[in-house]
Amino acid sequence: MKKYTLPLTALAALTFALGLPRAIAETVRLTNPGFEDGVYGWNVPDSDGGMSQASGAAADEGETGLRVADDTAEAGSNFRSSRFSVLPGETITVTFRARTVDGDGIGVYLHFWNGDDNLISRDEGGTVVCQIPKKAREWETYTLTATVPSGAVKGELQIHSYQKSKVTADFDSFKVEKSQ
Numbered sequence: 201m202k203k204y205t206l207p208l209t210a211l212a213a214l215t216f217a218l219g220l221p222r223a224i225a226e227t228v229r230l231t232n233p234g235f236e237d238g239v240y241g242w243n244v245p246d247s248d249g250g251m252s253q254a255s256g257a258a259a260d261e262g263e264t265g266l267r268v269a270d271d272t273a274e275a276g277s278n279f280r281s282s283r284f285s286v287l288p289g290e291t292i293t294v295t296f297r298a299r300t301v302d303g304d305g306i307g308v309y310l311h312f313w314n315g316d317d318n319l320i321s322r323d324e325g326g327t328v329v330c331q332i333p334k335k336a337r338e339w340e341t342y343t344l345t346a347t348v349p350s351g352a353v354k355g356e357l358q359i360h361s362y363q364k365s366k367v368t369a370d371f372d373s374f375k376v377e378k379s380q
Contacts, residue, residue, distance in 0.1 A: 224379060225377045225378070230374055233374040234374070243279075248277050260372040266370065267368065268369050273363075273365070274363070276361045278358065279358065280358060293344070294308065295380070296308060297372045298333070299336055301368040309327055310357060311326060311327050312356075313353065313356065324349050325346070325349035326352070328342075330343075
């Protein structure tokens with residue numbers, strides 16, 4: 201029995217012609233997603249306390265990554281992306297590379313904000329988190345997926361070590377995609 205395959209362009213044309221549902225992904229343009237320009241394009245509030253720094257020791261791809269070194273049990277890191285536009289019902293997929301160097305208690309959050317610049321509550325789907333496991337000593341790719349809740353107009357990434365945790369972790373190569 202002979203196997204037939206269609207070239208990708210022919211398959212796309214057939215899908216379009218038949219009106220089959222298809223998810224079209226749009227890449228969100230993050231400024232400096234791999235930290236090659238230090239922390240440029242990211243927001244580092246004073247509450248971060250210097251815990252989040254661009255570092256060559258934290259690089260997975262390229263020459264620089266982000267190292268979060270939280271050695272206090274009183275405060276957590278607070279490192280944020282610029283906000284990006286979203287539409288309710290869209291699917292947001294965040295991929296990134298990370299590893300835990302020491303300790304435990306850090307994650308990447310996806311927050312959603314409404315038109316009044318208020319954070320949508322976690323109970324309403326306004327925050328989703330991907331925790332980096334304590335035993336993840338080697339670089340791994342992580343994926344965080346969420347559906348944009350009603351009323352949301354902006355999305356934002358946050359890298360946050362938990363307040364009572366002591367942890368050192370590295371991050372690199374962030375990518376955000378939106379699809380219907």
